[in-house]
Amino acid sequence: MKHIFNILLxxxxxxxxxxxxxxDKGYIKMEMTDISSTGAQSADLGMLKGxxxxxxxxxxxxxxxxxxxxxxxxxxxxxxxxxxxxxxLINAMGSKMWAEETTETASANDVAKSVEGMKITYDESQxxxxxxxxVMKATITRADQPNMKMEAWVSKDIKISSDFIPGxxxxxxxxxxxxxxxxxxxxxxxxxxxxxxxxxxESVFVLDTTGAEKIKMSDLxxxxxxxxx
Numbered sequence: 001m002k003h004i005f006n007i008l009l010x011x012x013x014x015x016x017x018x019x020x021x022x023x024d025k026g027y028i029k030m031e032m033t034d035i036s037s038t039g040a041q042s043a044d045l046g047m048l049k050g051x052x053x054x055x056x057x058x059x060x061x062x063x064x065x066x067x068x069x070x071x072x073x074x075x076x077x078x079x080x081x082x083x084x085x086x087x088x089l090i091n092a093m094g095s096k097m098w099a100e101e102t103t104e105t106a107s108a109n110d111v112a113k114s115v116e117g118m119k120i121t122y123d124e125s126q127x128x129x130x131x132x133x134x135v136m137k138a139t140i141t142r143a144d145q146p147n148m149k150m151e152a153w154v155s156k157d158i159k160i161s162s163d164f165i166p167g168x169x170x171x172x173x174x175x176x177x178x179x180x181x182x183x184x185x186x187x188x189x190x191x192x193x194x195x196x197x198x199x200x201x202e203s204v205f206v207l208d209t210t211g212a213e214k215i216k217m218s219d220l221x222x223x224x225x226x227x228x229x
Contacts (some may be wrong), residue, residue: 054077136154155175158178
C-alpha cells in the first residue's frame with residue numbers, strides 16, 4: 001500500500017501549499033467521504049474512510065492535520081514561511097515521531113518528489129458551488145504515472161501561494177481545492193470540504209513534540225510502508 005502513502009502526501013501538499021489565501025487567517029476542514037480499490041488491498045482501505053484534514057493558517061504559518069482510523073493515527077505538518085522550516089509530527093496509537101527540515105533539504109523528500117512532473121489542466125466551463133464558493137474543474141496528471149489522475153474543484157476566490165511549502169515552488173494552482181477526487185492504479189478517493197472559518201486559535205501553531213522520536217523526513221515513506229500504508 002505504499003502508493004496510498006504517496007497519495008496522502010500529495011493531499012498534504014495541496015492542503016498546505018494552498019493555505020496562503022486572500023483571508024489573513026482561517027480554518028478549512030475536509031473529509032475523505034469515499035475510498036475504494038479493485039485490488040487485494042480493498043479491505044484494508046476501509047479504515048481510511050472518514051479521515052479528516054484540517055488546515056489552519058495565519059500570516060506566515062500553516063498547520064495541516066490529518067486524522068486517520070478514527071483518530072488512532074494523526075499526522076500534523078507545521079510550516080513557517082518566515083523561518084523556512086517544516087515540522088511533521090505523527091502520533092500513531094501513542095507512538096510519536098517528529099521530523100523537521102528547511103528549504104535546503106525539502107527538495108529531496110518524498111513530498112517534493114510526489115509533485116514533480118505534474119500537469120494541471122483547467123476547464124473553466126465546468127463549475128459548481130461548494131459552501132458558497134464557486135469552483136472550477138482542474139485535472140492533474142503525470143506523464144510517468146498514466147494510471148493516476150486527480151480532479152480538483154478549485155475556488156479562485158481563495159488564492160494560492162505556491163512557494164508557501166519549501167520544495168513546492170513549481171506547483172501552480174489558481175486557487176484552493178475544495179474537493180479532490182483521485183484515481184490511482186485502481187484506488188479511488190473523494191475528499192470534500194466540510195467547513196470554512198475566518199478565525200482560528202493561534203495556539204494550534206505550537207506542536208507538542210514531548211516524547212516524540214526524532215527521525216529524518218526521508219525515512220517516512222519506508223516507515224509508512226512498514227505500517228501497511
